Structures are given as structure tokens and as C-alpha cells.
Amino acid sequence: EAGVTQSPTHLIKTRGQQATLRCSPISGHTSVYWYQQALGLGLQFLLWYDEGEERNRGNFPPRFSGRQFPNYSSELNVNALELEDSALYLCASSPRRTNEKLFFGSGTQLSVL
């Protein structure tokens, strides 16, 4: 069974550009979570999608947005990139609105120059 897959693995952008990160959850999982992990820091919650809808949002500016598609895959978009957006972006999935453990992808390393 395939795990959570994220693409691209690495992404290099310049300030002001836009970045799109993608995530495919484990088959059968409908909940997708996005986290930001800056170097040396803990995971910061960004967004939670379940069954196509945004269920919760972390304390991030509106230029962080995303969506979940009918097949439950998800996109994270970051507009007007800033240097401090450089981080590992992790996607996790879990079965629909359950309190099950999160299964994480390997992340997308975003570097903003």
C-alpha cells in the first residue's frame, strides 16, 4: 500500500513568486493536514482538509491557501513568497475525521532565495 506522497521533493523559488505543493493521501484517507517545519523548529499547523472542505486553519497569513480535490489529494499554495517561508512542508493524512494517527509524507523542502 502506498504511503502519503508529496511532490516536488525540493522547490527553489525567489521572493515574490508563488509555490504549489502537492500531496496524495493514503488510499481511503479523506483528511489531509499541512504543516510547516522551519529549520530547528517544531511542526506548525497550517491547514486541515476533510472531504473537500477546509476544516481548520492555523495562524498563518492568507497567502497560504490550499484545496482538496474530489480524489482527496491536496494542494498547498503559497503566494508572494518571503524568505522566512523557507521550510520543510509536511503533509499528513488520516481516516475521515477520526482520532487515528497521522501518516506523514516525506515533505517538500521549499527554499526561497
Place this chain on the structure above:
Amino acid sequence: KNQVEQSPQSLIILEGKNCTLQCNYTVSPFSNLRWYKQDTGRGPVSLTIMTFSENTKSNGRYTATLDADTKQSSLHITASQLSDSASYICVVSATTSGTYKYIFGTGTRLKVLA
């Protein structure tokens, strides 16, 4: 405010030695507590989960404890191996009206030396 604090921030031990990582939380309403292991450049992987009524859970050389009264948990690693070098993250789950919130600690970075 829901918070999870971990200590120490980093730890270096020799291969074969034991170590204990700490997690203190102020999360309400408490649902469960998980320990995750995160290798460098990878996503975290769940090691153990404990609910309110459980106070010990083992997974091989990893043993987690939970004291719900003092809101403390520990992760004990026995006979450490080089492959144990990773970040260990304590995650507490809160449940409110069917919505689940995961509160992450900042992790303990463990380095095991030969």
C-alpha cells in the same frame, strides 16, 4: 492555551546507553498522546499512542509512560542504536465536538554516537 513542551531540546548519548525524553502538556480536552520519530528530511512516524487510561506502552526498545494527573509523558529508549538518531516529537490530541486538534511539541533531537 494548549501547549506541549519537550525536554531536553537535544541529547547526545553513546551507543548502547539508555535515555529518557520528557513531554509536559497543557491540552484540554485531552484525547491521546503520541510519540513520533522523525528522521532528518523525512516525515514523522508514529511510535506509540496512549489514551487517558493507559500509563505505559512499549514498542520494542521504546517505552512510553503517561501520568494524566501531572500531564507528563516520557519516552524511554533502551540500549540505544545509531539508527535511533532522530528527532522525537510528542503530539497531544484534543477533541472538541468531533473536531480533532493535534498539538505538537518542538521535539528532542537525539544523537547516538558509536
